[in-house]
Amino acid sequence: MKKNILILILLAPLLFSCRQGKESLKDKAEAEPFHLVKNDPIKNGLSTISKKDIYTKYEYNDSKGASLIIQNSLPRGGMKYSGPNNEVYNYAVFWTRIINETDNILELKIDFPINSYEIPSLPGKYFKILMPPDTMVPEKAPLFNYGLTNLESFLDKNIYKAASLKRTINSKESTGFYVVMLCVIEGAKGTLRTGLSLNEKNLTYTINGKEIKCGSIIIKKTP
Template structure:
């Protein structure tokens, strides 16, 4: 895991009550063309994981720092803050990568607020390298998507062909009041299973720190080993 320069963003979190029994919105599986021939060396990349198969070919996962802190009001009048992250996956293996991700509506309960949850959503937009320096990484006009998806699970199915790469956004919402902390997130791989880690460091705001991994999906490729 590789860290670049430190970027700090403080958030205020109190989360809404569980919205059980909601339906999810599925999107058709996407086939994507290569967005870039290289690996980003941007200062916006927080962590990088490199996995190698028996032939020495690699699968690389890059996770960004947060951007945003934008306010959003849902159709019921609840006011949230949201932050935007992106994950880039570079497939340097000889086989297509089938990516499946799903975040249940109640995937992450706030430890200090039983029955209240983070809202983790995947917009349909594709992130590209030229958007790294833009506000919210170029993700705009989110209100219609959030209005429809805030109380539903969120999923992504995507094919990344051999020697190509693709990126996707993750938006995390919270009610505007609550605990303070510095948030970091990241996708990683264990076997064929995908995990999304959310860390909130409360040390600088005298609040409780939390660290949780969410099992959120899978890939089709096998026998990939993390390179230290």
């Protein structure tokens, strides 16, 4: 009996050290950043999405060399929308698609401040950024407004709210979402170019060269 107790006492530090090592590796995996390996303005091989609809494509690798790909679209829309208080806006619809080729489940979180991007020709006035809950899939790409429907009713209910989105992206799967930009008519000049990109785990949304920090992509913790 005493011999067994002595063996347990001697093994305890080793067992504790192994457990700490496993937990440390798990924490490291959860915090592991992605690194940009390729930045293509347009490229073929994008499922059923035509390359003419793609503005930018970014590819990131994790430590195992597995990829996370972000595709950003060109704008569609240009139609007018009358708000609840009779303001008249031009709107443009964009989409972003994130493809998870890693072995991990990823958590996507995006939050836009209400006043994120000032209208260059109207100091003190801002574009409105909204994120409908709809999921964009490649099959919708050829459709009007990239297949986004019931837009006016969504805008009526959310035009004065901050935009946010949360998604879980399973391993070897993808998700797509829409971003709608509204600009008052008198400030709607020129063409908008937007896109989501990743720096380690932090997300940035760029609008005509202006970078807006807007969220993160992290590895989902598993029990």
